[in-house]
Amino acid sequence: MKLLKFKFSKLYIFLITIFSIISAALSISYPVIIGNLIDEIGINNNLINYFIVLAMIFILLFISNLLLNYFLNSYTSKLSKNIRMILFNKINNLPIPALEKFETGDIINMFSIDIENIANGTIQSISKIISGLFTIIFATYIMVTLNISLTIILIILSLLMFVISKYIVAHTNNMFSKRANLLANLNAYTDEFISGKKTFDNFNYDEIASNTFNKKNSELYKFGYKTQFYSSLTNPSTRFVSNISYIIIAMLGIIFCKNGSLTIGNISTFLIYTNLFTRPFNEITSVFSEIQTAIASSKRILNFINTATPTTLPLLSNKKLEVKPNYSIEFKDVAFSYTDKPFIKNFNLYIPSGKSIAIVGKTGSGKTTIINLLNRFYEINNGEILIDNTNINDLNINDLRKNIGMVLQDTKIFQGTIKENIAYGKPNASIEEIKQAAKLAFANSFIEKLPNGYDTYISNSDMLSEGEVQLLNIARIMLIKPPILILDEATSNIDLLTEEMIKKAILKLTENSTSIIIAHRLSTIRNCDFIVFIENGNIVEVGTHDELIYKKGAYYNMYKSQFNI
16 A cells, blocks of 8 residues: 555564564563562572563663654654655646545545544554564463463453454444544535635525534534444453453462462462453554544545546656747637536637737636636547647646646635745746836735735735735736736736726736636727637637627627626
8 A cells, every 4th residue: 555655664664563572572571570589589588680680671671662652653754744745746636627526625634634543543553453462472372381271261251352342343333434524524614614704704604504514513423422432332341351351360370379280479470461461452452443543534545546647648748839939829629528518519719829819708608618728627528729739738738837827816825925926936036026027017016015025924815905916916927927828807806996007017918928818897808819709618709809899799798788889
């Protein structure tokens, strides 16, 4: 399992096993010394050697346990790091359509709760099970040499403990999986509630949200309570059998002692072994709940990382676009669907290099889909998309996206300083370049008013207005000056006065780029070289602003609804 494999993982497992064996051997050895010591009292006055040996055993036991815990915790820390890296790489390489099948809250839970469950389950299973097994083996060997009858009785009673715990665990296995899923679902809903708090408040959804959360929380409580209750029966049940074993061994030991089969020291040794021998059964069964939870979490993570990744993304392709100020773009007989129902059919569009076009249409007409296909966020079903007569499927996808700059309606800000956010596409940019890009985007004035200017740390987008966040996004594009520029409702969150300034900046930015502009505000696209009106994924009209107004078709009707003609 690749979750458990990382650099030196085998070495860690080997060292953990070795120190587990040493700890088990030392734990088993001292009862024999104590038994001999008891038998020697009153016979041999020189008992100092026994105390020295016992002291040495306990010192070595302390050291071995210390090293065992060190390697065990190091292993689980590296294991957690390894799983987080695998999860992140999976997210990084997973296409957007596949990623959208998972709830954001569920993925966050994998990074936190599920990884913690696996780490805890690993610690418990390795430390308790390996040490316990060797303790049982060593103790059985020594007890057989002392008295085989008492050993057989103790083994039978210990197996009874194991059967009891096994029965309880078998009946709680499904409940642990159900509880883990309910917990993930509750956390996903909480994440949704926090991210959408403004919307919830705006629609007075507080009471409904509270009732929904209460319902989910109550369901989790019901399963969590039952799971913990039935699981908690394991330890008391096995300890009850363990105590009974202790009484039986003590009574039989006294009988054997009277018959001369055992000495007082042997009985003392056997009683210590009764606890040592039954303790692994108690410990192994007591960690079954953590192990079951870890298994449920690992299944959820494996389900995610085993999500099929299409092999059509040529990440390793060496083919790159020629370095140019702009490129031509062509859609040839492109077909695409989100579901089984066709959405875009036989879509054909040619955009000459250096030209700016606008794609307009009603909501859901397919405007943003065209952009997603050009970026290969989604894969087309048929046809081809060409950039400078090169099929984008033949290009290195990183190089493809590097040459496409996007300013989206869904603005994003990242944790970091203002200058780091602007330099997101060009990390090595100088502060002079960053400031120049901010000035072109008319963002410099508000940035300089911030407490630390360009060094102001931003932890989330709520620290800035939506318009200010959008200005930072536009500044990013101003900095990298991509050959292909996409503006998807780029000015939707900006006031009219700022929009006028942004339009001037965009005109300067699009002087050389091949530009695609998507906008509901039709005033922002009048200067485009031509306008494409699409409906239901198909092109209805193409022409300049004046041509389409004169035609009095679909574009004219949309324009008339916004302005007085």
